[in-house]
Amino acid sequence: MLILECPYCGVKAEETELSPGYEAHLKRFGPGSSPEEFEAYMFARKNPKGVHFERWRHSYGCGKWFLAARCTATLEVFGTYPAQVSEPPADIIAKIQARRPDWKGYK
Amino acid sequence: MSEPVSALGGASFQGFATIREIGPVGMITLRAKGLKSLEKAVKAVTGTKLPAQRRIEVNGDRACGWMSPDEYLLVLPYGDVQPALASLGKSLGSEHHLAVDVSDARAVFRIEGEKAAQVLRKLSPVDFDTLAPGELRRTRAAQVAAALWQQDGGFTVVCFRSVAGYVMGLLTHSAQPGSELD
Numbered sequence: 001m002l003i004l005e006c007p008y009c010g011v012k013a014e015e016t017e018l019s020p021g022y023e024a025h026l027k028r029f030g031p032g033s034s035p036e037e038f039e040a041y042m043f044a045r046k047n048p049k050g051v052h053f054e055r056w057r058h059s060y061g062c063g064k065w066f067l068a069a070r071c072t073a074t075l076e077v078f079g080t081y082p083a084q085v086s087e088p089p090a091d092i093i094a095k096i097q098a099r100r101p102d103w104k105g106y107k
Numbered sequence: 108m109s110e111p112v113s114a115l116g117g118a119s120f121q122g123f124a125t126i127r128e129i130g131p132v133g134m135i136t137l138r139a140k141g142l143k144s145l146e147k148a149v150k151a152v153t154g155t156k157l158p159a160q161r162r163i164e165v166n167g168d169r170a171c172g173w174m175s176p177d178e179y180l181l182v183l184p185y186g187d188v189q190p191a192l193a194s195l196g197k198s199l200g201s202e203h204h205l206a207v208d209v210s211d212a213r214a215v216f217r218i219e220g221e222k223a224a225q226v227l228r229k230l231s232p233v234d235f236d237t238l239a240p241g242e243l244r245r246t247r248a249a250q251v252a253a254a255l256w257q258q259d260g261g262f263t264v265v266c267f268r269s270v271a272g273y274v275m276g277l278l279t280h281s282a283q284p285g286s287e288l289d
Contacts (some may be wrong), residue, residue: 008176009161009245014232017246060247062175 007082009062015047021055024067025087025106049073051096051103053088056080069096111185114214114271122135122282124220128275132190132215134265137195139204140177148198152191153181163243163256172243180243180254180265185210214271216278219261225288226281227255229260249277 002015011017022045029041046052052072057065067085069078069092078099080091089105096103113130119127135152141144146157153171155164158179163172170182183191188208195206218226224235230248233255238244243256251270255262266274 011244012159012234016232060252061245062178064175 002070002077004056004066004068004070004077004080006058006061006064007080008064009058009067011058011061013058013061017058017060019057019059021057021065024053024055051078051106053099053106055083071100111211114215114246114268115275117171119169119274120279120282122226122279122284123287124223126226126275126278126282127217128214128271129187129239130213130215131210131219132213133183133191133210134187134208134213135180135181135183135188135191135195135206136174136209136249137169137179137204137206138177139199139202142199142202142204144198144200144202145204145277148195149179149193151198153183158243159241161198161244163241165241174243174254175227177266191216207275214266214274216264216266216274217261218264218278218282220289223261227264228288229281230277231255248274 003012004018010031011071013019014048026041028059050071052070052075052084054070055065055071065083067083070076070089076099081089081092082090111131113128115128118128147156149155149171153168153169155169155171158164158171158173162175163170168184172180172182172265174180181191188210192206192208228235231246231253233246238257240257243254245252245254247253248264248266251266251273253264253266253274255264264274
């Protein structure tokens with residue numbers, strides 16, 4: 001079972017209170033982009049075994065979208081943070097590097 | 108004017124805890140964040156201070172609860188909603204806010220008795236051992252959204268009116284005599 005702490009209301013929400021929003025930190029390719037770029041934005045996902053950044057919505061609680069860093073293999077949660085950022089905050093990165101020294105970064 | 112009617116007409120059930128549908132209760136959803144006159148505007152309506160994160164400030168039959176970083180729930184007697192909306196509009200003026208009467212969109216239940224928490228323990232993914240008095244918890248009750256808080260030795264549960272029958276069924280079933288958790 002996955003338990004994520006909502007950074008907006010501080011509730012340690014169990015998975016059934018949340019809605020998944022899939023991969024986070026996607027760069028949007030809209031009008032003017034090449035078909036290849038748009039296809040990659042639309043369909044290509046990393047789907048890693050290991051560290052993953054995800055969007056979640058606290059749908060049965062405060063209703064806010066937030067981001068979470070977790071490991072897809074062990075379900076270890078490295079941290080959650082508000083969605084108003086374009087890349088993972090430094091403290092989350094530091095926590096992941098401490099736990100996964102061979103991790104190659106989120107890009 | 109037509110007579111206000113609560114969702115289930117005040118249905119009640121006596122199990123190992125007492126379940127009562129109460130209402131109609133006046134409720135206002137106030138969406139606002141970081142406004143200068145917010146504290147004052149809320150005080151004028153509910154007589155309470157602005158609640159901190161996840162808290163609900165109760166003042167007799169009025170209350171103000173923290174629903175999300177930019178949303179508050181104002182609870183007040185049904186008949187006082189229109190004057191309260193007018194008062195909010197006046198005190199917040201042109202500051203960006205949204206205040207809506209949601210009284211008729213909600214159903215409110217009271218769960219009372221020594222084992223009231225056990226009725227809810229079975230329905231919501233909430234750690235009731237760490238739920239502080241005066242904490243407003245938005246969560247789910249089985250399949251539907253609900254908000255609950257402790258008040259006067261029992262719990263108040265708020266859900267959407269459209270699922271009032273479902274929630275009454277849940278609470279009734281959960282409070283069946285003989286189904287206590289200890």
